[in-house]
Amino acid sequence: MYSIESLEEFTRKVFMKMGCSDEDARVITDVFIAAELRGLPSHGMLRIKDYYQLWQAGRINVKPHVRIVHESPGTAVVDGDGAIGMVAAAKSMQIAIEKAGKTGTGWVSTRNSNHYGIAGYYSMMALPHDMIGISMTIANPLVAPTFSISRMLGTNPIAVAVPAGKHPPFVADFSTTPIARGKLAVAAKKGEKVPLGYVQDADGIPSDDPDIITRGGSMVTLGGTREQGSHKGYCLSAIVDIFSAVLSGAGFGPYCPPSVAFLPVKEETAGRGTGHFFGAMRIDGFQKAEEFKSKMDEWIDTFRAAKPARGQDRVLIPGDPERENEERIRREGVDLLVPVQQELKQVADELGIPFLS
């Protein structure tokens, strides 16, 4: 078990050693730690090696000039200048929040960025401002549209955070596939099989091998099959792609620059880097914030009181499992998988910094 503090210190050192500023290393670390705390190890320490390899390959800029390249009172396109995703994303969300302060809502489409970690982190930045926060991003092209075997889209997550009053906020953070890609990576690292309905092989035959996506297979969209609504998952994923990449001028769909080593970097490109999309909506653009938050408490109470199906304890509110994880993990610490420990040890050795103790 590793304490949160030790992981924090280690992660900050890794990114500072790569050349990031204090402030950028702090934001990057904050997002990694949030992923571990919220029980999403698929987006936590396991990913450090990926960023390290991208840095080695000269594919990320540790001294980026993240800037607005086009704007209106309520909108902007931000160019991330090849930054580590967290740096471009946190700044973009900050801009959305500032614009919302002036016009009621703010919307930012970001290009020339990289993998930004957990989508929920940025949506939650809006909460202290009594705003609803929205965050979405494209990702490694590994997902096939309905009726296809071509890897055209990422797992393209959507996060929406809504403030409440006496209750903790509503925080939905979900990929537009039945399972997140990182969770397949965790299963593969553990040598486990996955249920049918997550991935298909290169011929489109359903597979239970989480590693099939490293051998030409693909993930399917939320819904799984056409009959069960996979075309709706395809629509969602496509919307994330258009908002994040076409609006910003990033590399859309199959042109999203890969953040995993098993995908080749395409020669051809349709735009600059990875794209994200952020939104912030002032509650008081619609009604008094206090009244809304009290109504959200009522919403939460109503949904918590839904009758569980047989064999189930309770009905969850989006954000419940992650918050409960956070309480537990802050207390107990983080249990890193052995392969992840080995990877981090190697990164530490190569960068010449002390490994986690």
Place this chain on the structure above:
Amino acid sequence: MYSIESLEEFTRKVFMKMGCSDEDARVITDVFIAAELRGLPSHGMLRIKDYYQLWQAGRINVKPHVRIVHESPGTAVVDGDGAIGMVAAAKSMQIAIEKAGKTGTGWVSTRNSNHYGIAGYYSMMALPHDMIGISMTIANPLVAPTFSISRMLGTNPIAVAVPAGKHPPFVADFSTTPIARGKLAVAAKKGEKVPLGYVQDADGIPSDDPDIITRGGSMVTLGGTREQGSHKGYCLSAIVDIFSAVLSGAGFGPYCPPSVAFLPVKEETAGRGTGHFFGAMRIDGFQKAEEFKSKMDEWIDTFRAAKPARGQDRVLIPGDPERENEERIRREGVDLLVPVQQELKQVADELGIPFLS
């Protein structure tokens, strides 16, 4: 087969006879006809009887004063004054478009409305303005959250329309359940069974009876089961509910006023009427509209070129099937189900207007 013109004339007469203004009857008719043309009869003429019954029950206001009750430069809450949904919705989307003209984007949450027909209609209103259009709505509470048997949510559709250049626009319009409720109604009217994974009985046991929802059963969210991601469908549906009903002050979740006769009107309420949410984003708030539209053409070409899975002809772009339906149905006319013809005949007789010939 009925011609579009004859359906149009009949529908307009029905609503004018109920007391709607010329203009309101025209909008209502336009949305019904759009549903038939796009091949969504579940939201077309089949629904006229529902509105007629609501009118008979004194539950819709045919002379509404639809108005803004709260606003900021880029946001508003609109009160529909008990209007037929199409009337409140079209006016709300128009306000979102006007606000987008000034600040870059416009967002309207609408309360005190009723069932508004197809979500896609309103999102497409943004297209001629070189804007992205967004539309969502709550609906009859018939959907159980993950792990539950309580009917807490509607099929809560989301529609997003994105302009393209030489190609027709991207138009995604989908419920956040594996299948739309109206499609269950069509299956039930035809006496057909449905695949497992759409509905469960009152005890939470999966059922193939589309009519089970009239006997205490419930629909499930997109994803179907927890293992296949139904919690993501629940998140989506909850987001639609919060944006449409909590932000506006409508009756959220289980308090959405039913538009079908088999659901009782609840005594208790959490707000006013049905809620919707609309958004319009100016393309040129992000980049030059012409460049974006040309990039969308490239996006569409790229996705059309995805390799079909074995046994499939082609990969679709959201909006393709509906557009192809429209071309065919405009030519061939509309084939109304016999029970729908009978219902419409009864409505016509009771209102004293000539039935379709």
